[in-house]
Amino acid sequence: MNSNKLLSRIEALLFVAGDEGMTVKQLTQYIEVEPMDIEAGLSELQSQYNDDEKRGIALKQLAGTYQLTTKPEVNDTLKKLIENPTNQVLTAASLEVLAIIAYKQPITRAEVENIRGVKSERPIAKLVSRALVQEVGRAEGTGRAILYGTTKEFLNYFGLKSIKELPPLPEEVDQEDDQPTDLFLTKFQETFNQN
Amino acid sequence: MNSNKLLSRIEALLFVAGDEGMTVKQLTQYIEVEPMDIEAGLSELQSQYNDDEKRGIALKQLAGTYQLTTKPEVNDTLKKLIENPTNQVLTAASLEVLAIIAYKQPITRAEVENIRGVKSERPIAKLVSRALVQEVGRAEGTGRAILYGTTKEFLNYFGLKSIKELPPLPEEVDQEDDQPTDLFLTKFQETFNQN
Amino acid sequence: MSYEVKLDAFSGPLDLLLHLIHRLEIDIYDIPMSELTEQYIDHIHAMQTLELNEASEYLVMAATLLAIKSRMLIPINEGEIDTAELEVDEADPREELVARLIEYKKYKEAAVQLQELETERGHVFTKAPSDLSEFIPDEQMVLFDQNVNVYDMLSAFQKLMRRKQLRKPLSTRVARQEISVKDQMRSVVKILKNSGGRVMFTQLFEADDKPMLVLTFLTLLELMKRQIVVVEQQNNFDDLSVLLQKEDIEDEFEQIIE
Numbered sequence: 001m002n003s004n005k006l007l008s009r010i011e012a013l014l015f016v017a018g019d020e021g022m023t024v025k026q027l028t029q030y031i032e033v034e035p036m037d038i039e040a041g042l043s044e045l046q047s048q049y050n051d052d053e054k055r056g057i058a059l060k061q062l063a064g065t066y067q068l069t070t071k072p073e074v075n076d077t078l079k080k081l082i083e084n085p086t087n088q089v090l091t092a093a094s095l096e097v098l099a100i101i102a103y104k105q106p107i108t109r110a111e112v113e114n115i116r117g118v119k120s121e122r123p124i125a126k127l128v129s130r131a132l133v134q135e136v137g138r139a140e141g142t143g144r145a146i147l148y149g150t151t152k153e154f155l156n157y158f159g160l161k162s163i164k165e166l167p168p169l170p171e172e173v174d175q176e177d178d179q180p181t182d183l184f185l186t187k188f189q190e191t192f193n194q195n
Numbered sequence: 196m197n198s199n200k201l202l203s204r205i206e207a208l209l210f211v212a213g214d215e216g217m218t219v220k221q222l223t224q225y226i227e228v229e230p231m232d233i234e235a236g237l238s239e240l241q242s243q244y245n246d247d248e249k250r251g252i253a254l255k256q257l258a259g260t261y262q263l264t265t266k267p268e269v270n271d272t273l274k275k276l277i278e279n280p281t282n283q284v285l286t287a288a289s290l291e292v293l294a295i296i297a298y299k300q301p302i303t304r305a306e307v308e309n310i311r312g313v314k315s316e317r318p319i320a321k322l323v324s325r326a327l328v329q330e331v332g333r334a335e336g337t338g339r340a341i342l343y344g345t346t347k348e349f350l351n352y353f354g355l356k357s358i359k360e361l362p363p364l365p366e367e368v369d370q371e372d373d374q375p376t377d378l379f380l381t382k383f384q385e386t387f388n389q390n
Numbered sequence: 391m392s393y394e395v396k397l398d399a400f401s402g403p404l405d406l407l408l409h410l411i412h413r414l415e416i417d418i419y420d421i422p423m424s425e426l427t428e429q430y431i432d433h434i435h436a437m438q439t440l441e442l443n444e445a446s447e448y449l450v451m452a453a454t455l456l457a458i459k460s461r462m463l464i465p466i467n468e469g470e471i472d473t474a475e476l477e478v479d480e481a482d483p484r485e486e487l488v489a490r491l492i493e494y495k496k497y498k499e500a501a502v503q504l505q506e507l508e509t510e511r512g513h514v515f516t517k518a519p520s521d522l523s524e525f526i527p528d529e530q531m532v533l534f535d536q537n538v539n540v541y542d543m544l545s546a547f548q549k550l551m552r553r554k555q556l557r558k559p560l561s562t563r564v565a566r567q568e569i570s571v572k573d574q575m576r577s578v579v580k581i582l583k584n585s586g587g588r589v590m591f592t593q594l595f596e597a598d599d600k601p602m603l604v605l606t607f608l609t610l611l612e613l614m615k616r617q618i619v620v621v622e623q624q625n626n627f628d629d630l631s632v633l634l635q636k637e638d639i640e641d642e643f644e645q646i647i648e
Contacts (some may be wrong), residue, residue, distance in 0.1 A: 003249075005248075007250075007251070008248060008249055008250055008251035008266065008268065008269055009269050010251070011249075011250060011252060012251030012252060012265040012266065012269040012272065012273060012515075013251075013272065013273070013276075015251065015252050015263070016265060016276070016515045016516070016517050016556055017517075018213065018517040018518050018520065019518070029275075030272055030273075030275045030276065031272055053199040053200070053203060054198075054199045054202040054203055054206075055202075055203055055206060056202070056203035056204055056205070056208075056210065057206060057207060057210050068210070069520075070211060070520075071203065071207065073203065074203055074207040074208075077204045077207065077225055077226055078207065078208070078211065078525075079525075080224070080226075080227070081208065081211070081225050081522070082522060084224070084225075085526065087221070088519075088534075089212045089213075089215050089217075089519045089520075090519075090526065091533060092215050092518075092546065093519070093521065093523065094534050095533075095534050095538065095542065095543060095546040096546045096549075098543060099543045099544070099546045099547040099550070100550070102543065103547065115550070116550065118521060122523050123523075127533065130533055132533070158539065158543070159539075159540075160540065166540065167320075167323045167324055167540065167541075167544055168320065168324050169324050169547070170321060170324045170325050210517075210520070211519065211522065213518050213519040213520065214517065214519070214549055214553070215519045255514065262516055263516065263517075264515060264516050265515045266514075267513040267514055270513040270514075273515050273556070276556045277556060284508065284512075285505075285508065287401055287501065290501040290502075290505055291401055291497060291498060291501040293501070293504060294497045294498075294500035294501040294503075294504055295497045297500075297504070310490075310493060310494055310497060311401070311402050311404065311494065312403050312447060312451065312490065312494065313401065313402030313403065313404075313447045314447065323544075325548060326541060326544040330541075346541060346545060347545065348545040348548055348549075352508065352511065353504060353507040353508060353511055354507055354510060354514065362500075362503045362507075364496055364497075364500055365495075365496055365499035365500060366495075366496040
């Protein structure tokens with residue numbers, strides 16, 4: 001694999017990995033070159049990001065994981081974004097957590113985090129304080145983790161009469177059974193066979 | 196603001212925004228330059244990504260926002276991250292219903308069924324659950340049937356900037372529309388005269 | 391006649407009709423009704439699995455076809471009706487059906503275009519918004535915009551599921567990740583190439599987790615079946631050797647899965 005190809009692949013993989021980053025081992029596995037090549041590629045990528053003023057992203061190594069981040073130089077701009085708290089970039093997490101709780105309730109925080117792949121303590125706390133989500137019980141087993149579910153206020157907020165009014169998820173649509181088919185088929189074929 | 200500074204800031208903001216994307220308006224607000232400058236910056240960024248083989252990311256307009264995405268060229272590597280690529284793909288029936296809704300929106304279920312000649316409740320439910328289609332209102336008259344239209348996720352899913360970017364309907368391309376009627380009549384008469 | 395027709399192949403009676411018209415090379419503006427009706431009914435007979443919802447639609451269409459056919463069979467004596475009158479008063483009984491077929495065909499083709507866009511878009515990936523919450527003071531944190539609706543929530547969920555697809559193998563439990571036979575075929579062939587086309591059977595089974603061992607074994611069977619490798623044993627109780635027979639296996643992969 002030539003160097004350009006390698007670099008573009010490392011960049012793309014780190015990009016989709018986002019905040020989670022990737023280890024050299026993972027990169028090696030997906031790009032299928034030697035770990036040595038990956039390491040060389042990572043350090044070249046790093047110096048390119050650093051040297052090029054046009055770039056707003058940098059490569060950060062944290063506990064064996066490589067991760068793309070923004071450069072400290074652009075912090076002033078990111079601050080402007082943070083000062084505008086209704087921005088979708090900032091609120092996407094809350095909506096995502098709410099969606100998970102609405103569809104998978106009752107659900108523990110650990111399960112929410114497992115689905116999202118990131119810590120979700122703060123969005124959950126915020127949703128509870130806004131009364132869209134509430135404690136609905138405790139999970140069985142050790143720890144007896146809190147189970148969360150949606151509230152009346154949630155229904156109110158989204159203009160729903162009951163939680164059943166939520167549009168179903170794709171897999172739920174799939175599961176609607178075709179049981180009557182057989183019965184019908186028999187009748188249908190009988191009819192045809194008679195003709 | 197000099198060009199390097201501008202580009203690095205656009206890149207950083209788009210990086211942070213991920214699949215939420217950002218509009219020119221938002222970028223303008225956070226970077227505090229003229230919309231013109233943002234647009235110039237975006238197009239420079241785009242050509243830099245395209246021209247540089249070392250880059251694994253690209254700039255794409257999706258559903259009214261600008262987003263960073265991976266380049267199609269590195270698709271082979273990224274596909275390795277997906278366990279079951281065919282899982283998410285739409286069925287022929289769903290695509291057919293979706294095409295009708297996309298081109299004729301707002302449209303009722305009955306109208307969709309009329310064109311397809313077959314019940315379409317399930318494909319529609321499926322499309323709603325995939326967030327590709329949504330209720331956009333109610334038809335006039337008795338029954339006040341639900342009117343369906345496409346969503347932002349629809350644009351995102353098919354990689355479209357806006358609904359105007361939909362490819363033209365096949366028949367509209369070749370203006371066969373008028374001709375057939377005459378042809379039809381001629382043929383028709385011929386047939387009758389022969390009998 | 392007892393051939394089996396998969397209903398799944400058609401998305402409705404109009405789709406089946408278009409298929410027949412295409413296969414019989416019929417001019418859609420001049421449909422021979424007897425032939426088409428006969429073929430259509432044959433197909434319905436042959437359909438082994440018909441879903442409750444759709445069956446009635448197919449039957450209604452069959453009835454429609456029969457009705458059109460019979461209307462066209464009503465004899466017309468040339469003397470009685472002159473053609474000028476006919477042109478004005480009497481519509482071709484097929485007209486409505488043809489119009490429906492043409493309208494439907496338009497969207498069927500549009501669906502193909504959408505599918506191409508879907509595939510193209512599937513080659514491109516994005517990332518989740520970065521988590522900036524640590525920079526935001528608690529009191530400033532807002533949930534979301536006031537005009538968020540149920541569909542926004544659903545679409546947030548959709549986006550999440552799409553990302554999750556990519557994230558699953560990224561989790562720390564790399565060992566549990568599933569590798570396909572196809573992937574494993576590649577790496578077995580690679581090992582063979584690197585060691586001059588011949589390795590000891592046991593060398594291929596050095597991994598210590600069970601699923602991996604099973605996978606490698608299945609892979610070897612597959613490679614043997616495709617005559618990409620042969621396994622040989624010199625003497626009783628000797629170790630088995632695996633020999634590479636075919637260097638280029640890329641076209642073999644074409645036939646698998648995809």
